[in-house]
Amino acid sequence: LQGIFVLGLPYALLHSGYSGLLLIVLAAALCCYTGKILIACLYEENEDGQLVRARETYEDIANACCKKLSPKLGGIAVNVTQVVELVMTCILYLVVTGNLLSHSFPYVPITEKTWSVIAFVTLLPCIFIRTLKIVSKLSQLCSLVHFVIILIVMTYCLTQIHLWSWAKFKLSIEFEDFLVSVGVIIFSYTSQIFLPTLEGSMKNPGEFRCMLNWTHFFACVLKTTFALTAFLTWGEETKEVITDNLPSFLEMLVNLCLLTKALLSYPLPFFAATEIVYSCISKGNHSNYRSPLLALSVRVSFLLLTLLMAMFTPHFALLMGLSGSVTGAAMTFLLPSLFHLKLKWKKLSFLEKCTDISVFILGFLCSLAGIVCSIKGLLEVFG
Known part of the structure; x- marks a missing residue:
């Protein structure tokens, strides 16, 4: 929930004004809700009326919804x-590392793509990761580094509190800029892809909703605190990535x-x-690699794919915006609400049905707006 997108939130406030603050709160509520209904789709009532886990993954939920049309x-x-979404995210991290290294060492005569290759070399040990335990440890370190970044930025902002002014907020906003802000804010909360696995690995899954x-x-x-303090500090001079506003x-x-x-x-x-792809190929359990060579081949192939796309895909940011508008909105809003309506229709109240339908419509509109903006950007670049 606290990814690199967070660093773009002050810039989102620049283009959305007071409505941006409301959007940050609304997006949290909506993403929390779709997370809950997605997990609800994993469960069915048994003969005693107790909820039991009948499905394990997002894939199982989708198959249950489409079994009459086609089982798979x-x-x-x-x-x-x-x-697609996961691979694009991996590529983004490689592009970001190349960009950060290039800006951090401007006097070194190395291109941004070469820096990406150097970063890629440090990621080679990923092909030997076989359990989620190692990934979770790395994610904990990642969270620690993230809080250090937030702490540095907010501490500096607090030293500039004498410059703060609510007059920096816009009352009028540009529609296209507002759509960009909506995308940044909403997709800074997305985590639905990982929720079924996370809930299944909890010692007490009953505490999932509370968590x-x-x-x-x-x-x-x-x-909200981070975006507000940073925007009040720099106002109209707020840059796309807020760290670019900091003293050298x-x-x-x-x-x-950020590189770390x-x-x-x-x-x-x-x-x-790689777990998803290997599971589809082997039809085996996600955590048990029956063929170590096949598993290694999948991981090596994916690692090379992310490097090649990071190096040779032109205008990657616009292409990611286009694919993200489809995959991000689908995984976060469209599919959870659609699956919940399909599997639980008879047990849902009228209000719950209306809520799910509203979330679906909102997700569709966000996706459509993102697609239009991304295609327009690509046409301007190639036109």
Whole structure:
């Protein structure tokens, strides 16, 4: 919930004004809700009226919804969507590391793509990661680095409190800029891909809803506080990535922290994507590699794929915006609400049905707006 997207929140406030603050809160509530209904789709009532886990993964939920049409169609669609989003995330981390290294060492005569290759070499040990335990340890370190970054930025902002002014907030906003802000804010909360696995690995799954409430609450408070303090400090001069606003001595330190964070973030989506693909190929258990050579081949192939796309895909940011508008909205809003309506229709109250339908419509509109903006950007570049 606290990814690199957070650093773009002050810029999102620049283009969304007071409505941006409301969006940060609303997005937290919506993403928390879709997380809950997605997990609800894993459960069915037994003969005694008790809820039991009837499904294990996002794929199982999709297959259950589409079994009359085709037993495997839903699962294939979900797996493709998940893998695309996860791979694009991995590529983004490689692009970001190359960019950060290039800006951190401007006097070294090395291109940004070469820096990405150097970063890639440090990620080679990922091919030997076989359990989620190692990934979780790296994610904990990633979270620690992230809080260091937030602490540095907010501490500096508090030293500039004499410059703060509420007059810096815009009352009028540009529609296209507002749509960009919506995308940044909403997708800074996305975590639905990992929730079924996370809930299944909890010692007490009954505490999942409570955990989701608290994590989204604290994420919302932190995002709002961070975005507000940073925007009030720099106002109209707020840049797309807020660390670019920092004095040079702090910017170098934060860039190195961001570099560490990007490298530590890579293993999670990489592991998840390779697990999905290996599972589809082997039809085996996600955690038991019956063929070590096949598993290694999948991981090596994915690692090389992310490097090649990071180096040779032109205008990657726009392409990621296009694919993210489809896959991100689908995994976060469209599919959870659609699956919940399909599997639980008879047990849902009228209000719950209306809520799910509203979330689906909102997700569709966000996706459509993102697609239009991304295609427009690509046409301007290639036109």
